Amino acid sequence: MDFDLTDEQRLLKDSVEKMLADAYDFEARKRIVASGQGFSPEIWASFAELGLLGLPFAEEHGGFGAGPVETMIVMEAFGGALVVEPYLATVILGGGLVRHAGSPAQQSAILPAVAAGERRLAFAHAERQARYDLFDVETAARRDGDGWTINGRKGLVLGGDTADTLVVSARTAGASRDRHGIGLFVVDADAPGVARRGYPTQDGARAAEITLENVRVEAGAVLGDPAGALPVIERVVEEAIAALCAEAVGAMESALASTVEYLKTRQQFGTPIGAFQALQHRAADMLVALEQARSMALFATMMAGAADPRERRAAISGAKVQVGRSARFIGQQAIQLHGGVGMTMEFRIGHVFKRLTMIDTLFGDADHHLALAAEAGGLINA
Amino acid sequence: MDLRLTDEELAFRDEVRAFFRQALPAGIRGRLEAGHHPTRDDIVTWQRILNAEGWAVPHWPVEWGGTGWSPVKQYIFMEEMQMAPAPQPLQFGVSMVGPVIYTFGSEAQKRRFLPRIANIDDWWCQGFSEPGAGSDLASLKTRAERQGDVYVVNGQKTWTTLAQHADWIFCLVRTDPAAKKQMGISFLLIDMKTPGITVRPIQTIDGGCEVNEVFFDDVRVPAENLVGEENKGWDYAKFLLGNERVGIARVGVSKERIRRIKQLAAIEQAGGRPLIEDRRFREKLAAVEIELKALEITQMRVVAAEGKRAPGKPDPASSVLKIKGSELQQATTELLMDVIGPYALPYDPHEEGANEEPILEDWAATIAPSYFNNRKVSIYGGSNEIQKNIIAKAVLGL
Ligand SMILES: Cc1cc2nc3c(=O)[nH]c(=O)nc-3n(C[C@H](O)[C@H](O)[C@H](O)COP(=O)(O)OP(=O)(O)OC[C@H]3O[C@@H](n4cnc5c(N)ncnc54)[C@H](O)[C@@H]3O)c2cc1C
Numbered sequence: 001m002d003f004d005l006t007d008e009q010r011l012l013k014d015s016v017e018k019m020l021a022d023a024y025d026f027e028a029r030k031r032i033v034a035s036g037q038g039f040s041p042e043i044w045a046s047f048a049e050l051g052l053l054g055l056p057f058a059e060e061h062g063g064f065g066a067g068p069v070e071t072m073i074v075m076e077a078f079g080g081a082l083v084v085e086p087y088l089a090t091v092i093l094g095g096g097l098v099r100h101a102g103s104p105a106q107q108s109a110i111l112p113a114v115a116a117g118e119r120r121l122a123f124a125h126a127e128r129q130a131r132y133d134l135f136d137v138e139t140a141a142r143r144d145g146d147g148w149t150i151n152g153r154k155g156l157v158l159g160g161d162t163a164d165t166l167v168v169s170a171r172t173a174g175a176s177r178d179r180h181g182i183g184l185f186v187v188d189a190d191a192p193g194v195a196r197r198g199y200p201t202q203d204g205a206r207a208a209e210i211t212l213e214n215v216r217v218e219a220g221a222v223l224g225d226p227a228g229a230l231p232v233i234e235r236v237v238e239e240a241i242a243a244l245c246a247e248a249v250g251a252m253e254s255a256l257a258s259t260v261e262y263l264k265t266r267q268q269f270g271t272p273i274g275a276f277q278a279l280q281h282r283a284a285d286m287l288v289a290l291e292q293a294r295s296m297a298l299f300a301t302m303m304a305g306a307a308d309p310r311e312r313r314a315a316i317s318g319a320k321v322q323v324g325r326s327a328r329f330i331g332q333q334a335i336q337l338h339g340g341v342g343m344t345m346e347f348r349i350g351h352v353f354k355r356l357t358m359i360d361t362l363f364g365d366a367d368h369h370l371a372l373a374a375e376a377g378g379l380i381n382a
Numbered sequence: 383m384d385l386r387l388t389d390e391e392l393a394f395r396d397e398v399r400a401f402f403r404q405a406l407p408a409g410i411r412g413r414l415e416a417g418h419h420p421t422r423d424d425i426v427t428w429q430r431i432l433n434a435e436g437w438a439v440p441h442w443p444v445e446w447g448g449t450g451w452s453p454v455k456q457y458i459f460m461e462e463m464q465m466a467p468a469p470q471p472l473q474f475g476v477s478m479v480g481p482v483i484y485t486f487g488s489e490a491q492k493r494r495f496l497p498r499i500a501n502i503d504d505w506w507c508q509g510f511s512e513p514g515a516g517s518d519l520a521s522l523k524t525r526a527e528r529q530g531d532v533y534v535v536n537g538q539k540t541w542t543t544l545a546q547h548a549d550w551i552f553c554l555v556r557t558d559p560a561a562k563k564q565m566g567i568s569f570l571l572i573d574m575k576t577p578g579i580t581v582r583p584i585q586t587i588d589g590g591c592e593v594n595e596v597f598f599d600d601v602r603v604p605a606e607n608l609v610g611e612e613n614k615g616w617d618y619a620k621f622l623l624g625n626e627r628v629g630i631a632r633v634g635v636s637k638e639r640i641r642r643i644k645q646l647a648a649i650e651q652a653g654g655r656p657l658i659e660d661r662r663f664r665e666k667l668a669a670v671e672i673e674l675k676a677l678e679i680t681q682m683r684v685v686a687a688e689g690k691r692a693p694g695k696p697d698p699a700s701s702v703l704k705i706k707g708s709e710l711q712q713a714t715t716e717l718l719m720d721v722i723g724p725y726a727l728p729y730d731p732h733e734e735g736a737n738e739e740p741i742l743e744d745w746a747a748t749i750a751p752s753y754f755n756n757r758k759v760s761i762y763g764g765s766n767e768i769q770k771n772i773i774a775k776a777v778l779g780l
Binding site: 126128129131132133136155156177197199200201202203207209267268269270273276278279332335336339340342343344345346350351353354357358361362365367371 | 720
């Protein structure tokens with residue numbers, strides 16, 4: 001058993017953290033959020049320069065062939081700095097789908113440009129009626145000569161308003177909640193028939209609702225099996241959940257650190273409020289919650305590539321439950337212990353709370369994954 | 383012993399309910415049902431409708447507009463109003479400064495201010511908290527120095543709710559800096575139009591602007607605006623805060639939110655059917671309903687005992703109601719987050735005059751902001767930690 005990072009991983013961690021410390025303080029983040037673009041071109045370029053945008057891609061595609069631990073390192077640092085850039089959307093979701101389902105030709109056409117920071121991706125999958133069920137897809141793709149015509153509505157597309165390329169899931173066969181019959185299509189975000197309504201999200205990033213009306217794509221736009229994409233969607237979403245768990249750990253760590261700092265400096269009744277045992281115990285409970293979440297985020301990272309799908313699913317769902325619960329507790333208590341200032345936009349802590357709240361609602365909240373973990377038979381083999 | 387309302391109380395409830403159904407403007411009802419805060423105009427319009435009916439200040443002495451209702455009837459009235467749902471009359475006026483004025487104020491102050499409070503001709507705000515004086519309110523520093531027939535006020539208040547609309551602010555100010563903490567504080571009424579006052583908005587995490595900083599720079603306040611005696615302000619403030627016993631739990635607000643949760647969970651889909659059909663969701667909801675029922679009965683016990691209470695004896699009731707009431711307000715906003723699920727994500731404030739179509743239904747767009755906003759209820763009005771200190775020390779003798 002070994003929880004230590006390799007020298008290379010430590011180097012990655014240091015360089016990401018240094019870049020964020022230099023260029024991504026709270027003021028810089030505010031400006032990026034206020035720009036309405038959802039990302040800073042300069043920051044995106046530094047991500048490319050550091051090799052983050054191609055991290056999990058093969059070397060022949062301009063990547064590093066790095067594994068889930070490296071992704072965890074980057075996401076945890078992003079969580080600590082409250083990064084709003086669409087890294088998850090582009091590299092983990094969009095990039096992951098192309099990496100796992102694309103042909104060599106599709107991979108060479110897309111991934112090098114992503115790694116170079118020249119192309120952003122988004123995964124247009126969720127639909128309003130689907131809630132958290134990945135197989136609930138009504139958007140339809142019909143064969144049309146050599147190619148396909150897509151019609152439907154997609155929602156909550158992370159980074160969807162500024163992406164250059166969309167990966168769209170659509171039903172090629174079966175009924176709207178069938179596991180079989182879902183395909184993935186690479187669609188130019190500016191293609192005729194694609195209408196995007198971008199908006200800010202509660203946590204300072206951007207997303208889009210997307211309508212597809214008679215959008216025509218060539219046969220070469222299909223990623224993998226046009227009726228059998230669900231397993232790859234599930235796999236990529238599991239990787240995204242592991243990444244989000246790591247991000248949440250970074251954010252929780254930063255929430256605890258600012259709370260402890262506040263307890264030491266805020267004076268009431270002639271003493272730092274950290275002198276009150278009720279608050280000391282609360283901070284201690286936050287630390288316990290953080291460590292439980294950190295362990296499950298590590299577990300998710302280790303298990304994201306596991307061969308046995310039942311074990312993998314239980315692990316990922318278990319991690320999402322623990323992280324969701326810890327994040328709720330830590331976020332709420334961080335606000336509470338900051339008193340009035342915790343309620344303000346001017347202070348950073350409220351933004352951490354909002355990001356933690358939203359992470360819980362991405363790809364299934366704690367209740368949803370609790371049910372999945374139970375269905376998968378739990379986590380303890382005893 | 384009987385937990386049910388009497389026939390007379392039931393008849394009263396029906397009368398009040400019918401009045402609210404008929405008199406509450408549809409626009410106001412619709413905004414509140416969709417989870418919005420009432421606007422300034424909503425609050426004024428509704429309070430004036432109530433005042434015309436003689437119902438704006440039921441709990442006041444009859445000579446100043448009170449109705450003489452029993453505590454139980456007052457409670458029924460308030461809960462029916464919260465469930466209508468209608469805006470509450472402006473608390474800073476009718477529940478805070480009004481009672482202080484009719485209890486401790488001069489005859490001239492009563493005649494001048496009370497009718498205007500009841501009709502919300504003056505909008506009042508509460509200037510207690512300061513940057514350095516939150517939970518430790520008695521450490522407040524805003525200074526009022528007597529110079530002839532004026533007080534000259536210098537300092538800063540913060541978290542002043544809705545000061546942006548205010549005509550008047552009631553303040554705790556330090557008149558004797560040499561006296562021990564609680565002893566040198568006075569209760570002063572200040573016209574917000576007086577030169578030297580600056581209001582700066584503070585944006586809250588939900589995107590709203592309900593609180594402000596208020597700065598005082600050589601603000602000259604006529605000495606006649608002192609309430610009661612100089613340096614006795616702390617007593618009046620304690621009276622004011624202790625007065626809020628009945629409204630503090632906001633049971634009606636949580637009940638109204640439960641109604642919304644059920645209504646919306648019947649619309650939102652989960653697993654291919656309405657969320658309300660999901661057993662786990664129903665159990666979670668029932669758990670909150672059980673606690674709310676318990677709180678409602680606790681509240682009724684307090685209401686029934688009102689008036690029989692020995693004055694000056696510490697009573698856990700306010701703190702119990704504040705702690706559980708705020709927790710349940712927060713729990714109901716969390717249930718609404720469960721209802722909307724992933725669609726909590728868009729920030730979609732539906733600004734007037736915006737040229738883009740809204741992303742979400744009106745009711746859906748308010749859910750995440752209201753979850754964020756309700757974190758405040760365990761912080762203000764004496765935080766839940768402070769309430770637990772009170773229970774432990776004053777009630778349990780620890
Ligand atoms: C939305 C909002 C509206 C408000 N409106 C008004 C208004 O209109 N007028 C007005 O005057 N004020 C208003 N307030 C102020 C409110 O009353 C204060 O925020 C509250 O008293 C807490 O003070 P604080 O924010 O300075 O927190 P602090 O007192 O600094 O508390 C920080 C944390 O320490 C805890 N703590 C403090 N002392 C102790 C202790 N002895 N033991 C254990 N824990 C402790 C608190 O519970 C809290 O968790 C409002 C606040 C908010 C958030």
